[in-house]
Amino acid sequence: MASFRVKGGLKLKGEITPQGAKNEALQILCAVLLTADKITINKIPNIRDVNKLIELLSDMGVKVEKIGPESYTFQSDEIDLKYLDTEDFLKKASALRGSVMILGPLLARFGTGKLSKPGGDKIGRRRMDTHFTGFQKLGANFNYDKQKEIYNIDGKNLKGAYMLLDEASVTGTANIVMAAVMAEGKTTIYNAACEPYLQQLCEMLNRMGAKISGIGSNLLNIEGVKSLKGTEHTLLPDMIEIGSFIGLAAMTQSEITIKNAQIHRLGIIPDTFRRMGITLEFRGDDIHIPAQQNYEIDTFIDGSILTVADAIWPGFTPDLLSIILVTATQAKGTVLVHQKMFESRLFFVDKLIDMGAQIILCDPHRATVIGLDRKYPLRGIRMTSPDIRAGVALLIAALSAEGTSIIDNIEQIDRGYQYIDQRLNALGADIVRID
Structure with missing residues (x-):
């Protein structure tokens, strides 16, 4: 120590x-799982939480290349879904609270997700209900193993839905948005978080081909698309x-x-x-x-x-x-x-x-x-x-x-x-x- x-x-x-903004980085890094194309991200901070998430993505099969002091490219064209069943994945994911935001992209693109209970700061209760209730509204089936503290989600047929979030959770909103961008039909998220970092995520997703409107407000409308492409993004x-x-x-x-x-x-x-x-x-x-x-x-x-x-x-x-x-x-x-x-x-x-x-x-x-x-x-x-x-x-x-x-x-x-x-x-x- x-x-x-x-x-x-x-x-x-x-x-x-x-x-570069830590809280934005954790969202943006998870979004690289949404496409098989290459994504370039600039101004990535060299801090433990961000480095752990990059390591986790690499272990999942994301091709990571450092192209500058604060710039990386990511390509998620060969994701190993079997790795999600390993003890190594569950252990690494549980050490980082931001890892919960890989669930939305995994559901959107692969129809499945698994995660152990995330860690993070000991600053009081930080419940996960907003994330999972949102996934369920989109049609995902959710199972929580209380003994092993593992979340299992099946989201093979996500469909757009109206939802009123029980709290304006930043990570919860980001997770639901990433799950909804490729869900069939229209998704409306009311009481959405609207922090600049979330605005950045939505703007990046739109450059990738998503159709998100209402950015910067607490009412987001998302028209689902079939696939997303690569882009370049710079963190605030x-x-x-x-x-x-x-x-x-x-x-x-x-x-x-x-x-x-x-x-x-x-x-x-x-x-x-x-x-x-x-x-x-x-x-x-x-x-x-x-x-x-x-x-x-x-x-x-x-x-x-x-x-x-x-x-x-x-x-x-x-x-x-x-x-x-x-x-x-x-x-x-x-x-x-x-x-x-x-x-x-x-x-x-x-x-x-x-x-x-x-x-x-x-x-x-x-x-x-x-x-x-x-x-x-x-x-x-x-x-x-x-x-x-x-x-x-x-x-x-x-x-x-x-x-x-x-x-x-x-x-x-x-x-x-x-x-x-x-x-x-x-x-x-x-x-x-x-x-």
């Missing part, structure tokens, strides 16, 4: 380019990294420019950080954060305490609430952070409290942060990263703290952020990776 040794209190300066910059770098700049009083941020695809993320008192300057498609000695949290119009809550897109993404929370610890003012979607995602705040932060964990979903306005800097401690987003929040806290911190279990951070230590060290940080 690897750790980071982090020297705090250093001011960073320079430019940083966000990696990772909005979670962009938000993390904004919080990092504020906490460490650093002057940072985030390059090529695709600002028009960030929704309310910049405005939410502005409500935290952070100054952002848009310079073309770059975001410049000047060094700020102090930043003050906004209040509601009547003077009451600001609440920042997650919501389905175009609301604020839950993946950045950990960053908002840690950034608030050194702001002036108070904020209530309300994590509605996952009941275990705030359980890293005990580490911040040990560092000297003033936080009241009201319940599994809400935390009140009382900003210290830098009068009482955080102090370095030893801590463990519980999940990807909390891990980066703790890294930001350590970089802003007095003294040295040790962050254990950084494999969690590596799952979502490529070369994070090297990239931040290039800005002036002092992060050492130790085994």
Whole structure:
């Protein structure tokens, strides 16, 4: 198990380019199974979750070729369906939550799918009902072996259907869309997720020959086609990294420019950080954060305490609430952070409290942060990263703290952020990776 040794209190300066979006990559990579033609994908991040999925696809028979530092070609013309019955497949798939999105393409093209219960972050219940109810609406037969925790799906005769999703699940919507693009007839998906990453997937599928309308809304209409062709696709910059770098700049009083941020695809993320008192300057498609000695949290119009809550897109993404929370610890003012979607995602705040932060964990979903306005800097401690987003929040806290911190279990951070230590060290940080 690897750790980071982090020297705090250093001011960073320079430019940083966000990696390709992790959450988009997991969807797009699964979509290569929909055609026997070659697909080229650019801006693929070199992170553990993505690399594991590429390895899984390769084991299934996908021909993978790296043609550049962040570019790959994929060709799924010789898929080995028998591999789905092996222990090796079930073990590798269960280690990666994103693997669930191979089911939609497998059903669409081959009429069958199998998967063991996916893993991922320990951030609370993440049920799979939306995925499988959608498949069943399309005519698939579903069987779950409770003892072995294996999902078996037969979808040889998928037909278009109307469905109202029980939740606007991003991965659930992506999975159902990929299953429906080659189903016979018309599929209507209401209460669909509409995140930029899902928009990217739908636009890619349309370039491949799919007929999807309503992209960017919560009502998708899909006319089934018989086959899809190859295409080229470039991933968006990772909005979670962009938000993390904004919080990092504020906490460490650093002057940072985030390059090529695709600002028009960030929704309310910049405005939410502005409500935290952070100054952002848009310079073309770059975001410049000047060094700020102090930043003050906004209040509601009547003077009451600001609440920042997650919501389905175009609301604020839950993946950045950990960053908002840690950034608030050194702001002036108070904020209530309300994590509605996952009941275990705030359980890293005990580490911040040990560092000297003033936080009241009201319940599994809400935390009140009382900003210290830098009068009482955080102090370095030893801590463990519980999940990807909390891990980066703790890294930001350590970089802003007095003294040295040790962050254990950084494999969690590596799952979502490529070369994070090297990239931040290039800005002036002092992060050492130790085994």
